[in-house]
Amino acid sequence: MPRRKTSGRPGPGRRSQAPDHLAINRALWERQSAAYDRRNARALGGRHAMAWGLWRIPERQLRLLGPVRGRDVLELGCGAARWSSALVGRGAHGVGLDLSKAQLGRARSLRRGRARALPLVRGNAERLPFAARCFDIVFCDWGAMTFCDPDRTVPEVARVIRPGGIFAFAHASPLRDLAFDRRADRYGRRLVRPYFGLGRIDLPGEVDFQRTYGEWIRLFRANGFSVDRLVETRPPEGARSVYLSRSDERWGRSWPLEALWRLRKEPGAVRAPGSPPEGVLYSTSRLVLRDRRAPTENRAVPGDAEEVQQGPHVDAGAPGCRPRARGRSLGTRARGRRPLQ
Numbered sequence: 001m002p003r004r005k006t007s008g009r010p011g012p013g014r015r016s017q018a019p020d021h022l023a024i025n026r027a028l029w030e031r032q033s034a035a036y037d038r039r040n041a042r043a044l045g046g047r048h049a050m051a052w053g054l055w056r057i058p059e060r061q062l063r064l065l066g067p068v069r070g071r072d073v074l075e076l077g078c079g080a081a082r083w084s085s086a087l088v089g090r091g092a093h094g095v096g097l098d099l100s101k102a103q104l105g106r107a108r109s110l111r112r113g114r115a116r117a118l119p120l121v122r123g124n125a126e127r128l129p130f131a132a133r134c135f136d137i138v139f140c141d142w143g144a145m146t147f148c149d150p151d152r153t154v155p156e157v158a159r160v161i162r163p164g165g166i167f168a169f170a171h172a173s174p175l176r177d178l179a180f181d182r183r184a185d186r187y188g189r190r191l192v193r194p195y196f197g198l199g200r201i202d203l204p205g206e207v208d209f210q211r212t213y214g215e216w217i218r219l220f221r222a223n224g225f226s227v228d229r230l231v232e233t234r235p236p237e238g239a240r241s242v243y244l245s246r247s248d249e250r251w252g253r254s255w256p257l258e259a260l261w262r263l264r265k266e267p268g269a270v271r272a273p274g275s276p277p278e279g280v281l282y283s284t285s286r287l288v289l290r291d292r293r294a295p296t297e298n299r300a301v302p303g304d305a306e307e308v309q310q311g312p313h314v315d316a317g318a319p320g321c322r323p324r325a326r327g328r329s330l331g332t333r334a335r336g337r338r339p340l341q
Protein backbone atom coordinates (compact mmCIF):
# COMPACT_ATOMS: atom_id res chain seq x y z
CA MET A 1 0.00 0.00 0.00
CA PRO A 2 1.44 3.34 -0.95
CA ARG A 3 2.53 5.68 1.79
CA ARG A 4 1.31 9.23 1.50
CA LYS A 5 3.31 12.37 1.40
CA THR A 6 1.63 15.66 0.64
CA SER A 7 4.10 17.98 -0.96
CA GLY A 8 1.75 20.90 -1.56
CA ARG A 9 1.57 23.06 -4.63
CA PRO A 10 3.90 25.60 -6.05
CA GLY A 11 2.63 29.14 -5.59
CA PRO A 12 0.96 30.98 -8.42
CA GLY A 13 3.28 31.62 -11.31
CA ARG A 14 6.03 29.39 -9.97
CA ARG A 15 7.10 26.26 -11.79
CA SER A 16 6.99 22.96 -9.98
CA GLN A 17 10.36 21.33 -9.41
CA ALA A 18 8.60 18.07 -8.65
CA PRO A 19 9.12 15.08 -10.92
CA ASP A 20 6.79 14.89 -13.89
CA HIS A 21 3.53 13.43 -12.62
CA LEU A 22 2.41 12.42 -16.12
CA ALA A 23 5.49 10.29 -16.70
CA ILE A 24 5.16 8.70 -13.25
CA ASN A 25 1.46 7.95 -13.64
CA ARG A 26 1.82 6.70 -17.17
CA ALA A 27 4.54 4.29 -16.08
CA LEU A 28 2.32 3.15 -13.20
CA TRP A 29 -0.59 2.31 -15.47
CA GLU A 30 1.54 0.67 -18.15
CA ARG A 31 3.02 -1.50 -15.42
CA GLN A 32 -0.10 -2.41 -13.47
CA SER A 33 -2.77 -2.44 -16.17
CA ALA A 34 -3.04 -6.22 -16.55
CA ALA A 35 -2.97 -7.00 -12.82
CA TYR A 36 -5.44 -4.19 -12.03
CA ASP A 37 -7.85 -5.48 -14.61
CA ARG A 38 -7.57 -9.09 -13.47
CA ARG A 39 -8.21 -8.06 -9.88
CA ASN A 40 -11.14 -5.76 -10.55
CA ALA A 41 -12.83 -7.10 -13.67
CA ARG A 42 -15.87 -8.38 -11.77
CA ALA A 43 -16.36 -5.17 -9.80
CA LEU A 44 -16.07 -3.05 -12.92
CA GLY A 45 -17.83 -5.16 -15.53
CA GLY A 46 -21.21 -6.68 -16.31
CA ARG A 47 -24.02 -5.15 -14.25
CA HIS A 48 -21.45 -2.98 -12.45
CA ALA A 49 -20.21 -1.33 -15.64
CA MET A 50 -22.38 1.74 -15.10
CA ALA A 51 -21.74 2.12 -11.39
CA TRP A 52 -19.75 4.55 -9.28
CA GLY A 53 -16.86 4.43 -6.93
CA LEU A 54 -15.63 2.14 -4.22
CA TRP A 55 -19.09 0.73 -3.53
CA ARG A 56 -20.19 0.40 -7.17
CA ILE A 57 -23.39 2.35 -6.65
CA PRO A 58 -25.44 2.11 -9.86
CA GLU A 59 -25.85 5.18 -12.05
CA ARG A 60 -29.60 4.47 -12.20
CA GLN A 61 -29.64 5.17 -8.46
CA LEU A 62 -27.30 8.19 -8.36
CA ARG A 63 -28.22 9.75 -11.72
CA LEU A 64 -25.04 11.78 -11.92
CA LEU A 65 -24.89 11.66 -15.72
CA GLY A 66 -28.62 11.79 -16.45
CA PRO A 67 -29.96 10.78 -19.88
CA VAL A 68 -27.19 9.73 -22.27
CA ARG A 69 -28.99 8.66 -25.44
CA GLY A 70 -27.80 10.75 -28.37
CA ARG A 71 -25.35 12.70 -26.14
CA ASP A 72 -21.65 13.18 -26.87
CA VAL A 73 -19.89 11.74 -23.84
CA LEU A 74 -16.18 11.87 -22.98
CA GLU A 75 -14.61 9.63 -20.30
CA LEU A 76 -11.39 11.03 -18.83
CA GLY A 77 -9.04 8.19 -17.93
CA CYS A 78 -11.33 5.46 -19.21
CA GLY A 79 -9.06 2.51 -18.41
CA ALA A 80 -10.63 -0.60 -19.92
CA ALA A 81 -13.58 1.62 -20.90
CA ARG A 82 -16.31 -0.62 -19.48
CA TRP A 83 -18.24 2.49 -18.43
CA SER A 84 -18.05 4.08 -21.87
CA SER A 85 -18.86 0.81 -23.64
CA ALA A 86 -22.00 0.44 -21.55
CA LEU A 87 -22.99 4.03 -22.33
CA VAL A 88 -22.62 3.38 -26.05
CA GLY A 89 -24.91 0.39 -25.55
CA ARG A 90 -27.49 2.89 -24.25
CA GLY A 91 -27.24 5.11 -27.27
CA ALA A 92 -24.53 7.59 -26.21
CA HIS A 93 -21.85 8.79 -28.63
CA GLY A 94 -18.96 7.95 -26.35
CA VAL A 95 -15.24 8.67 -26.52
CA GLY A 96 -12.75 7.07 -24.13
CA LEU A 97 -9.51 8.94 -23.41
CA ASP A 98 -6.59 7.53 -21.48
CA LEU A 99 -2.89 8.18 -21.00
CA SER A 100 -1.91 4.52 -20.98
CA LYS A 101 -1.35 2.37 -24.03
CA ALA A 102 -1.82 -0.80 -21.98
CA GLN A 103 -5.13 0.40 -20.57
CA LEU A 104 -6.40 1.33 -24.03
CA GLY A 105 -5.22 -2.03 -25.38
CA ARG A 106 -7.34 -3.69 -22.74
CA ALA A 107 -10.28 -1.46 -23.66
CA ARG A 108 -9.89 -2.36 -27.32
CA SER A 109 -9.93 -6.06 -26.57
CA LEU A 110 -13.11 -5.79 -24.46
CA ARG A 111 -15.30 -3.82 -26.86
CA ARG A 112 -18.33 -5.78 -28.01
CA GLY A 113 -21.42 -5.17 -30.13
CA ARG A 114 -22.21 -1.48 -30.66
CA ALA A 115 -19.28 -0.55 -28.45
CA ARG A 116 -16.90 -1.83 -31.13
CA ALA A 117 -17.31 1.64 -32.60
CA LEU A 118 -16.30 3.32 -29.33
CA PRO A 119 -13.40 5.62 -30.19
CA LEU A 120 -10.40 5.30 -27.90
CA VAL A 121 -7.99 8.20 -27.79
CA ARG A 122 -4.58 8.18 -26.19
CA GLY A 123 -4.03 11.55 -24.60
CA ASN A 124 -3.65 13.63 -21.50
CA ALA A 125 -6.69 14.97 -19.68
CA GLU A 126 -4.73 18.12 -18.83
CA ARG A 127 -4.50 18.97 -22.52
CA LEU A 128 -7.47 17.52 -24.33
CA PRO A 129 -7.07 16.87 -28.06
CA PHE A 130 -10.56 18.07 -28.91
CA ALA A 131 -12.01 21.31 -30.16
CA ALA A 132 -14.15 23.51 -27.95
CA ARG A 133 -17.72 22.58 -27.05
CA CYS A 134 -17.60 19.00 -28.34
CA PHE A 135 -19.28 17.18 -25.50
CA ASP A 136 -22.55 17.19 -23.57
CA ILE A 137 -21.16 15.08 -20.75
CA VAL A 138 -17.61 14.66 -19.44
CA PHE A 139 -17.05 12.19 -16.63
CA CYS A 140 -14.75 9.79 -14.86
CA ASP A 141 -15.03 7.23 -12.12
CA TRP A 142 -11.73 7.44 -10.19
CA GLY A 143 -10.13 8.26 -13.55
CA ALA A 144 -7.94 11.14 -14.65
CA MET A 145 -9.32 13.58 -12.05
CA THR A 146 -7.44 11.60 -9.41
CA PHE A 147 -4.11 11.81 -11.20
CA CYS A 148 -4.15 15.22 -12.88
CA ASP A 149 -3.57 18.76 -11.74
CA PRO A 150 -7.09 20.21 -11.37
CA ASP A 151 -5.81 23.67 -12.30
CA ARG A 152 -5.26 22.17 -15.76
CA THR A 153 -8.07 19.65 -16.14
CA VAL A 154 -10.98 21.78 -14.95
CA PRO A 155 -10.33 24.58 -17.50
CA GLU A 156 -9.85 21.93 -20.19
CA VAL A 157 -13.17 20.29 -19.39
CA ALA A 158 -14.80 23.74 -19.31
CA ARG A 159 -13.43 24.30 -22.82
CA VAL A 160 -14.63 21.06 -24.44
CA ILE A 161 -18.03 20.87 -22.75
CA ARG A 162 -21.09 22.58 -24.18
CA PRO A 163 -23.07 25.16 -22.23
CA GLY A 164 -25.51 23.33 -19.99
CA GLY A 165 -23.33 20.19 -20.16
CA ILE A 166 -22.62 17.89 -17.22
CA PHE A 167 -19.22 17.22 -15.66
CA ALA A 168 -19.35 14.35 -13.16
CA PHE A 169 -16.51 12.59 -11.42
CA ALA A 170 -15.67 10.35 -8.48
CA HIS A 171 -12.40 10.69 -6.57
CA ALA A 172 -10.94 10.56 -3.08
CA SER A 173 -12.51 12.78 -0.44
CA PRO A 174 -10.14 15.43 0.93
CA LEU A 175 -10.80 14.03 4.40
CA ARG A 176 -9.34 10.64 3.65
CA ASP A 177 -6.16 12.32 2.52
CA LEU A 178 -5.81 13.83 5.98
CA ALA A 179 -6.43 10.64 7.88
CA PHE A 180 -4.13 8.07 6.33
CA ASP A 181 -1.89 6.77 9.08
CA ARG A 182 1.31 5.77 7.33
CA ARG A 183 2.74 3.80 10.20
CA ALA A 184 -0.41 1.76 10.77
CA ASP A 185 -0.99 1.54 7.03
CA ARG A 186 -4.66 2.41 7.33
CA TYR A 187 -7.08 5.28 7.84
CA GLY A 188 -7.03 6.45 11.42
CA ARG A 189 -9.02 8.65 13.80
CA ARG A 190 -6.46 11.43 13.92
CA LEU A 191 -5.74 14.02 11.27
CA VAL A 192 -2.15 13.46 10.27
CA ARG A 193 -1.57 16.43 8.00
CA PRO A 194 -2.91 19.95 7.52
CA TYR A 195 -6.05 20.49 5.49
CA PHE A 196 -4.87 23.80 4.07
CA GLY A 197 -2.29 23.26 1.38
CA LEU A 198 -3.63 19.94 0.08
CA GLY A 199 -2.23 19.66 -3.41
CA ARG A 200 0.09 17.27 -5.14
CA ILE A 201 0.34 13.97 -3.29
CA ASP A 202 3.45 11.91 -3.94
CA LEU A 203 3.09 8.20 -3.33
CA PRO A 204 5.55 5.49 -4.23
CA GLY A 205 5.34 5.26 -8.02
CA GLU A 206 2.21 7.43 -8.24
CA VAL A 207 1.19 11.07 -8.05
CA ASP A 208 -2.35 12.16 -7.10
CA PHE A 209 -3.90 15.58 -6.67
CA GLN A 210 -6.34 16.94 -4.14
CA ARG A 211 -7.84 20.28 -3.08
CA THR A 212 -9.77 21.55 -0.10
CA TYR A 213 -13.53 21.71 -0.65
CA GLY A 214 -13.37 25.50 -0.78
CA GLU A 215 -10.65 25.38 -3.42
CA TRP A 216 -12.57 22.86 -5.52
CA ILE A 217 -15.65 25.05 -5.49
CA ARG A 218 -13.67 28.19 -6.31
CA LEU A 219 -12.02 26.37 -9.23
CA PHE A 220 -15.36 25.10 -10.56
CA ARG A 221 -16.97 28.53 -10.32
CA ALA A 222 -13.99 30.25 -11.96
CA ASN A 223 -14.48 27.94 -14.94
CA GLY A 224 -18.21 28.45 -15.31
CA PHE A 225 -19.46 25.36 -13.46
CA SER A 226 -22.17 25.33 -10.86
CA VAL A 227 -22.39 22.47 -8.37
CA ASP A 228 -25.56 20.42 -8.81
CA ARG A 229 -24.63 17.80 -6.22
CA LEU A 230 -21.82 16.45 -4.07
CA VAL A 231 -22.37 12.85 -3.00
CA GLU A 232 -20.32 11.53 -0.09
CA THR A 233 -20.88 7.81 -0.25
CA ARG A 234 -21.72 5.99 2.95
CA PRO A 235 -21.94 2.22 2.55
CA PRO A 236 -24.68 0.30 4.29
CA GLU A 237 -23.67 -2.08 7.09
CA GLY A 238 -22.26 -5.25 5.57
CA ALA A 239 -21.44 -3.76 2.15
CA ARG A 240 -18.08 -4.87 0.80
CA SER A 241 -15.67 -3.07 -1.48
CA VAL A 242 -13.07 -4.99 -3.43
CA TYR A 243 -10.80 -1.96 -3.10
CA LEU A 244 -10.75 -1.78 0.68
CA SER A 245 -9.56 -3.72 3.69
CA ARG A 246 -12.13 -4.48 6.42
CA SER A 247 -10.61 -1.80 8.60
CA ASP A 248 -10.86 0.82 5.87
CA GLU A 249 -14.43 -0.22 5.14
CA ARG A 250 -15.27 0.41 8.78
CA TRP A 251 -13.60 3.82 8.54
CA GLY A 252 -15.70 4.56 5.47
CA ARG A 253 -18.90 4.00 7.41
CA SER A 254 -18.06 6.90 9.69
CA TRP A 255 -16.24 9.28 7.34
CA PRO A 256 -16.43 9.77 3.59
CA LEU A 257 -13.75 7.94 1.63
CA GLU A 258 -14.81 9.38 -1.67
CA ALA A 259 -16.54 12.36 -3.23
CA LEU A 260 -18.79 12.25 -6.30
CA TRP A 261 -19.42 15.60 -7.96
CA ARG A 262 -22.09 16.56 -10.46
CA LEU A 263 -21.40 19.95 -12.02
CA ARG A 264 -23.19 21.86 -14.74
CA LYS A 265 -21.58 24.23 -17.22
CA GLU A 266 -23.62 27.35 -16.95
CA PRO A 267 -25.13 28.53 -20.20
CA GLY A 268 -23.33 31.65 -21.32
CA ALA A 269 -20.33 30.99 -19.06
CA VAL A 270 -17.14 32.49 -20.39
CA ARG A 271 -13.85 30.68 -20.70
CA ALA A 272 -11.65 31.23 -17.68
CA PRO A 273 -8.62 33.41 -18.28
CA GLY A 274 -5.53 31.31 -18.83
CA SER A 275 -7.36 28.26 -20.14
CA PRO A 276 -5.66 26.71 -23.17
CA PRO A 277 -6.44 28.07 -26.60
CA GLU A 278 -9.03 26.57 -28.84
CA GLY A 279 -7.92 25.48 -32.24
CA VAL A 280 -6.78 21.89 -32.42
CA LEU A 281 -8.89 18.90 -33.18
CA TYR A 282 -7.84 15.36 -33.85
CA SER A 283 -9.87 13.43 -36.32
CA THR A 284 -10.40 9.76 -36.97
CA SER A 285 -7.99 9.94 -39.83
CA ARG A 286 -5.35 11.19 -37.39
CA LEU A 287 -5.25 14.54 -39.11
CA VAL A 288 -5.05 17.67 -37.09
CA LEU A 289 -7.97 19.76 -38.23
CA ARG A 290 -7.94 23.49 -38.12
CA ASP A 291 -10.35 25.38 -36.02
CA ARG A 292 -12.37 27.31 -38.57
CA ARG A 293 -12.05 30.54 -36.62
CA ALA A 294 -8.27 30.35 -36.42
CA PRO A 295 -7.00 28.73 -39.61
CA THR A 296 -3.40 29.77 -39.09
CA GLU A 297 -3.29 28.38 -35.59
CA ASN A 298 -3.02 24.76 -36.60
CA ARG A 299 -0.24 23.58 -34.39
CA ALA A 300 0.81 20.42 -32.71
CA VAL A 301 0.09 20.16 -29.02
CA PRO A 302 3.26 19.25 -27.17
CA GLY A 303 3.58 16.21 -24.97
CA ASP A 304 1.07 13.45 -24.87
CA ALA A 305 -1.35 14.89 -27.32
CA GLU A 306 1.41 14.87 -29.91
CA GLU A 307 1.57 11.13 -29.52
CA VAL A 308 -2.08 11.00 -30.36
CA GLN A 309 -1.36 12.89 -33.51
CA GLN A 310 1.54 10.72 -34.60
CA GLY A 311 0.67 7.27 -33.46
CA PRO A 312 -2.12 4.85 -34.21
CA HIS A 313 -3.86 5.88 -31.04
CA VAL A 314 -7.13 7.17 -32.40
CA ASP A 315 -9.35 4.42 -33.64
CA ALA A 316 -11.07 4.58 -36.95
CA GLY A 317 -14.56 5.88 -36.55
CA ALA A 318 -13.75 8.23 -33.70
CA PRO A 319 -16.60 10.68 -33.40
CA GLY A 320 -14.46 13.50 -32.08
CA CYS A 321 -16.56 16.59 -32.23
CA ARG A 322 -19.95 16.90 -33.79
CA PRO A 323 -21.26 20.35 -33.17
CA ARG A 324 -25.02 20.15 -32.87
CA ALA A 325 -25.81 23.65 -33.97
CA ARG A 326 -24.49 23.08 -37.43
CA GLY A 327 -25.78 19.53 -37.52
CA ARG A 328 -22.79 18.08 -39.27
CA SER A 329 -19.52 16.50 -38.45
CA LEU A 330 -16.24 18.35 -38.43
CA GLY A 331 -14.59 15.22 -39.71
CA THR A 332 -14.60 13.00 -36.68
CA ARG A 333 -16.85 12.91 -35.04
CA ALA A 334 -7.96 2.71 -4.19
CA ARG A 335 -7.64 1.62 -2.49
CA GLY A 336 -6.47 4.36 -0.28
CA ARG A 337 -4.69 6.66 -1.94
CA ARG A 338 -4.62 3.38 -2.71
CA PRO A 339 -7.04 4.35 -5.33
CA LEU A 340 -8.43 1.65 -7.47
CA GLN A 341 -5.51 -0.73 -7.44
Ligand SMILES: C[S@@+](CC[C@H](N)C(=O)[O-])C[C@H]1O[C@@H](n2cnc3c(N)ncnc32)[C@H](O)[C@@H]1O
Residues within 6 Å of the ligand: 022, 025, 026, 029, 044, 076, 077, 078, 079, 080, 081, 083, 097, 098, 099, 100, 103, 123, 124, 125, 126, 140, 141, 142, 143, 144, 147, 148, 339, 340
Ligand atom coordinates in the same frame (compact mmCIF):
# COMPACT_ATOMS: atom_id res chain seq x y z
C1 LIG B 1 -8.22 3.77 -11.68
S1 LIG B 1 -8.18 3.84 -13.45
C2 LIG B 1 -9.86 4.23 -13.73
C3 LIG B 1 -10.42 3.65 -14.97
C4 LIG B 1 -11.80 3.04 -14.80
N1 LIG B 1 -12.78 3.97 -14.31
C5 LIG B 1 -11.64 1.90 -13.84
O1 LIG B 1 -12.17 1.99 -12.74
O2 LIG B 1 -10.99 0.95 -14.22
C6 LIG B 1 -7.41 5.43 -13.75
C7 LIG B 1 -7.10 5.70 -15.21
O3 LIG B 1 -6.69 7.06 -15.35
C8 LIG B 1 -5.71 7.10 -16.38
N2 LIG B 1 -4.95 8.37 -16.30
C9 LIG B 1 -4.06 8.74 -15.35
N3 LIG B 1 -3.57 9.96 -15.64
C10 LIG B 1 -4.17 10.37 -16.79
C11 LIG B 1 -4.09 11.53 -17.60
N4 LIG B 1 -3.26 12.54 -17.28
N5 LIG B 1 -4.84 11.62 -18.71
C12 LIG B 1 -5.68 10.60 -19.06
N6 LIG B 1 -5.80 9.47 -18.33
C13 LIG B 1 -5.06 9.36 -17.21
C14 LIG B 1 -4.87 5.87 -16.11
O4 LIG B 1 -4.10 5.49 -17.22
C15 LIG B 1 -5.94 4.84 -15.73
O5 LIG B 1 -6.35 4.09 -16.84
